[in-house]
Every structure is written in C-alpha cells, then in structure tokens.
Amino acid sequence: MNFGVSDVCAEHDPGDRHPENPDRIRAIKRALQKRHGIEYVTAEPADEDDARAVHDADYVAEIREFCEDGGGSWDPDTIAVEATWRAALASAGLAMWTADAALDGGTGRATPFSLGRPPGHHAVADDAMGFCFLNNAAVASQHAIDAHDVERVAVFDWDVHHGNGTQDIFYDRDDVFYGSIHEDGLYPGTGDIDEIGTGDGEGATMNAPLPAGADDADYRLLFDEAFAPAIESFDPDLFLVSAGFDAHRHDPISRLHVSTDGYGMLTTQVRDLAERCDAALGFVLEGGYSLDTLSEGVGMVHEVFDGFVPEGPSSDPSDEAADVLADVREAHGFGSK
Template sequence: MENCSPKNIVVISDPLFLKHNPGPTHIESPRRLEVIYERIEKPDIKDLYVNIAPRPANIEELLWNHSQDYIETIAQSKGKDIVQFDPDTYAGAYSWDAAINAVGACFNCLDKLITNQFRAGFALVRPPGHHAEYSKARGFCLFNNIALAAHYAINKLGAQRILIVDFDLHHGNGTQWSFYNSSNVLYFSTHQFPYYPGTGSLDEIGEGEGEGFTVNIPLFRGVRDEDMANIYEQILMPIAYSYNPDFILVSAGFDIYVDDPLGGFQISLNGFSIIANYLFDISKHTCPGRLFFVLEGGYNLYGLSEGVATIIKEIGLGQRDKIFDAELSLSPSVSILDTISEVKKIYSNYWKF
C-alpha cells in the first residue's frame, strides 16, 4: 500500500443516477443518492476519495449476464414516462441511461483498482442490481451491476476468482443464479429469511462446478452487530482466505440498518464499520486494492448516507489494525450460533473452518 495516494478510494457519483425515476411514491427514490452525495462532500471524508466519471456499458457487455430480448425490452423504456416490469420495478425516461451507466461505473472503478493506486472503490449508483436476473427485472433492479462487474473482471482484467460478498438485507437471487454453476465466482450472502425474494436457503449451495461456491447465511429478524461480526469471523474469513480471490466485489445494502423501513435487522453504524474492516482486512491479505463496493438497497436516509460515509471513512483512514474483540466477545444470539454451526456442517465438505 506504499503507493497509495492520500485519496485512498475511487468513487463514482454522478447526477445522471438521480434521473432514474421509478415513480413519485417509489421508495427507491433519487433522494437516496442525493443524501449520499451531500454526505460525501462533508470535510471528514471528502479528502479520502477521488471521484471519476462513469461510462455506458455496451450491448456486448450487457450480454455477459442478460438476454438480448431482455436488453431490448429495457432499451425500449427510454424516453417513456413510466414502464412497469414487475410489481415493484419501473423505468422512467432516463432509466436506461442510468442503468447502463451504473454498470459502466462498476467497470471504470475496476479499471482504476487494477492499477493498485487505491485501497477500494465505491460505485454510488442506482438503479440497484442484485435482484436482476438473466431476463427478468425484479426488486427495483434492471441490470445486475455486480454480476456484470464480476464478468468484466474475468473477461477483461484476467481475474480467475471473484468473491462477491452481499450484505444487503435481501438475498441477491440474480447474482446467485448468474454464477450458480461456476467456481470462478464465490457468492456469499447474509440476508433476512424467509423474506423477499424467497431464495437464499441453506439448501442452495451451487451446482456442478459451482457446488460449494454459493454460500447462503439465511437469518431471522433482529440480527445485531455482534452477530454479523461472528458470521464474518467464523465463516466468511476462513472461506475467503482459502478461496484467495483476485477481486472482492461487495453488494452494499444499507437496509440492514436498525431503522430501515423494509428490514428487520438491527445493524448500527458501528456494524458498518465492522463489515468494512473485515472486508478491508480480507482484501489486504488476499487481493490488496481490489475491493469494490456497489450500492444496492437502504431506505432509511440517515442509515444509508451515514453507512456509506462510515465505510469510506474506515477504509480511507485505515486506522484500525485489528478487529473488534469487543463485538466478538459479545455472544451472538442462540439462533445465530445455530446457523453458524449448521453452515459449517454443510460446507465442511468444501471449506475448512
């Protein structure tokens, strides 16, 4: 990390992403990004990152993860007032442009990270992506930004092993199915379960070459910071070290925040520092500088903007060397301990704990 510039993180924020408007009463509103963009201008973090421009992904790139017909369907929404794709997923006149630039924003971040000049990247974009499937818009998502980022890292940057960590409240069904048969991408998700979108049970572990490379941690409501710390310590860390990824891509969903209107978790801002520090620590030991976050959900505007700021600050300042004995010493709830031991049992055929 000696060559790190004082601006440690590469960020993409662009007014274009405010123009995706899924309707005046939709909870996934442009206001979500406005509060984040206002927050990252504040003096405690504005010197920690450099802002770069996005670019539109092209059709050939979108085809890595989506069908031709589906891409054309989304393209046809361009310029129209409002088009509905599923019960909660809509596009407005500028949504196509925002969506292809959200994907291209991920690509531009990865291009910067591959130069080893930064500790991490963060694409502060919308629409979100992890529910988008091969030919289906779902859960506010049009194109699967993080899945396409993984394809880009493999197809264009020579990566062979991608670790995707999805800490959004919801399971990333789209991302899981994209790589369900592949060992080139290890998908790790913590999520409220049973809950939308319905996938992410302990039975879903990958298939064929991908068996053991989908790791789902389904969790009841009420998950706290110390629960997450123990899951990362006891499950994510050993798997990640053994997998030894070339890139770590993170679906960063802030709907795990305690006051989120859609979620039942109780993660505080300190919980986001715990998550950031674990991920930063794992990246330092496996793929320094190749740690990339993309925004997914988060609907409490305070938790969302402060959550993003917390991650930028923790990684950008990099002051904490060691992790969270305090949180680890707090006992996780009984149900979390049960889940941890069940996950270890299921995955002991594939990973050492």
C-alpha cells in the same frame, strides 16, 4: 475513498414515494461533503455488449425497448421511465469502473466505491425485479474476467435482501464466489443455506439467512467463521462488496439490527480479508432506504479507509446465529468448530 458517480443515474426517477429514488444518492453526497479525502470520479456507461455478457440478449432488447416506449411498471415494485435504460447502463458502467480501479491498484484511501442506481443484485439473467434492471456486480465481475484476465472473483453481499440475481447468474460456475448474509424470509425469499451452487459451481455459493433481530455480533460471527475461510480458500483476484445498508436497525423495510459502527466493522473485516487474499477490493452500492442511515453507512465505509477504527459489538452472538453458522459450515463441509 474514490466514489464513482453519474448524473444520469438521477434521471431514473420512479417517483418520490418509491423507496429507490434519486434522493438516495443526493443524501449520500450531502453526507460525504462533511468528510475529508473524498474524490468523485465519472465513468463511461456500460454498453449492450457488457449487459449481454451476463444477461440474455432478448431481455436486454426487451427492457431497452420498454424504457424507450416510456417505461411503466415492469412489476409492482420495479418502475421504469424513459431514462431508466440510460441510468441502468450508467450504473453498470460505474460498477465496471470499480473493478477497473481496484485492479489498477486503487487501495487504501483510493479504494473505489460506485454510487450507481438503479441497484442490481436482484436482476437475473432474463428479468428485472426488486428495483433492479441490470446486475451491476455481475456485469463488473464478468468484465474483470474478460478484460483483465482475472481468474476468480468473490462477491460478498451484505444487503439485507438476498441477491438472487447475482447468485443465479453464477450458480453453476467456479470462477465467481457469491456469498450473502441476509434476513431470513425477506424478499425475494431465496438464499437458503442449502443453496450452495451446482455443477462446477458447487460450493461457490454461500448463504446465511439470519432471523429478525440479528445484530453486529451475529454478522461478525458468520463472517469470521464461515465467509472469511470460504473466500480465503477460494483465493479471489478481485473482491467486490454488494454494499446495501438496509440491514441497519433504523431502515424502514427490514428487521435486522446492524448499527452504523457495525458497517464499519464489516468494512474492516472485508478490507482485512482482501489483504490476506492479496485481492483487489471495491464496493458497489445496492439498497438502503432510510436516507440518514444510508448516508451514514456509506460515510462509515469511507471513514474506515481514512483511518477510523470502529468499536466491535459489546454483546455476544445469539444462539440463533450460532445455529445458522453450524448449518452453513455443515452445508459446505467445514465440519464442527
């Protein structure tokens, strides 16, 4: 794969005890050194116009000035330093590069994956939260629409936390589909099944909150029977994955049980779906806070595009996941299956 990187992203350092720290990218790069076919690409940072395309202008000015004044605790979880604004622009720029590279024909071993931080999917139009300052996937989606005349973008979020920011930014629009599988009841407490969009965007948001303990088989069921048909019907030109790796069974801040092979399974599913939709495909890093499982997960995504075929789950989906599937399908008018 082609991985987008920026040294500026390491300058955003909320402290060693903060789970979202520069060691995350260092661990990923150490793990990728052991693999073949890796290419690193640098990209121009986003500018404030790019940020304002999805964020309120007053918020963009406020967070920039907050960082320029030395930063601090924006909220109890979201910590900024002076370099955070530059890092946020660099991270958003890497996500824009992902969209550009995918739409310019980056497929197979050249599929793009932006390794930017801070992450983005919790950042709403007018606020930072959940370690996020600019919504990278949203900036990239809007950039694709504005710069490439893309008509429709699908964002599938497999981070364990619901991407409330991405959902909110596009909630009333019909040109961006947002879908999320996440742990029920986890931060930020959004992402209920009945959150399906409003106005022109009704039906273009899909959420599947899974109970603690959900595993690879449950993810496969929900993706195959709910998200894949919805996205295929949406017919996107660009398919972005908000790729968090904190649903892993060994991540310290979640209770889901996705395995490393499970991330390979998910990668295979989104790759095959993108091919069926004839959509450009790219990945944007979100969460993942065990350095070992984060780096293994990113490495697994690469291995799939390098020819590895992961094993599927050996167990059947849980009854709880089947119930979630039935409710999701009902909310979106799929009928029974």
